[in-house]
Amino acid sequence: MGILRRVYLKSDSEIELIKKSSLLVGKTLGEVAKLIKPGVPLFYLDKVAEEFIRDHHGVPSFKGYNGYPASLCLSVNDVVVHGIPNNDVLQEGDIISVDCGAYLNGFHGDYAYTFAVGEISEEKRLLVERTKESLLHAIKYAVPGNHIGDISHAVESYVKPFNYGVVRELCGHGIGKRMHESPDIPNYGKPGTGELIREGMVFCVEPMINMGTHKVTVDADQWTVRTADGKPAAHFEHQMAITSKGFELLSTYQYVEEALKTN
Numbered sequence: 177m178g179i180l181r182r183v184y185l186k187s188d189s190e191i192e193l194i195k196k197s198s199l200l201v202g203k204t205l206g207e208v209a210k211l212i213k214p215g216v217p218l219f220y221l222d223k224v225a226e227e228f229i230r231d232h233h234g235v236p237s238f239k240g241y242n243g244y245p246a247s248l249c250l251s252v253n254d255v256v257v258h259g260i261p262n263n264d265v266l267q268e269g270d271i272i273s274v275d276c277g278a279y280l281n282g283f284h285g286d287y288a289y290t291f292a293v294g295e296i297s298e299e300k301r302l303l304v305e306r307t308k309e310s311l312l313h314a315i316k317y318a319v320p321g322n323h324i325g326d327i328s329h330a331v332e333s334y335v336k337p338f339n340y341g342v343v344r345e346l347c348g349h350g351i352g353k354r355m356h357e358s359p360d361i362p363n364y365g366k367p368g369t370g371e372l373i374r375e376g377m378v379f380c381v382e383p384m385i386n387m388g389t390h391k392v393t394v395d396a397d398q399w400t401v402r403t404a405d406g407k408p409a410a411h412f413e414h415q416m417a418i419t420s421k422g423f424e425l426l427s428t429y430q431y432v433e434e435a436l437k438t439n
């Protein structure tokens with residue numbers, strides 16, 4: 177908003193650096209994925225992630241960001257995003273969004289995956305699957321000449337038939353030397369509106385989809401975002417660069433998926 181909200185376009189060599197930050201996030205999520213089971217405390221997942229990022233010469237992007245106290249956002253069941261890791265223990269049937277950021281060589285990587293803890297209900301399984309699919313569907317619209325609103329609309333229209341709530345208060349974002357850059361990428365909107373998508377843009381698309389109402393509340397800690405009706409929410413985030421050919425995914429779920437196979 178306003179003239180100060182510039183979009184910083186990245187050169188190919190900057191995109192190569194961002195890819196390294198993003199790869200570190202992917203590997204960190206893979207390490208966390210190995211540990212997702214009933215009985216594991218949230219703070220332990222955070223500790224493992226922070227150590228892994230630092231061992232690989234990175235800095236956790238979230239820690240200290242506007243005073244945020246941890247390296248991961250761990251959002252269980254009715255927590256949509258920005259759950260602060262605490263002593264709570266994962267329970268069979270939970271879903272948990274793990275959101276991770278890593279700063280390396282001057283650039284940030286940032287993305288998220290929602291996991292099932294043990295066996296989950298069919299309605300939760302569908303919520304998670306459809307949220308992931310909404311992201312994979314929407315990023316196809318991230319090509320030069322389209323508008324941000326095309327991505328936004330793609331998320332919203334994908335989940336509409338399921339009567340899910342699309343969170344409106346939070347959105348995806350540009351990313352680079354700073355974790356949050358212009359433009360904002362809402363998960364609802366009209367095609368053809370918003371910023372023109374152009375070569376050199378790097379951004380994160382992150383649908384936050386609720387099983388029930390789209391309305392959310394924020395806890396007294398000023399971080400934890402919850403669904404207003406207490407029903408579960410799912411969250412996936414991918415990071416991509418816009419190139420002359422279309423989009424290039426910088427984020428990868430490869431390490432997560434490998435870990436899930438052997439869990």
Ligand code: CO
Binds near residue numbers: 286349382
């Ligand atoms: Co993000």
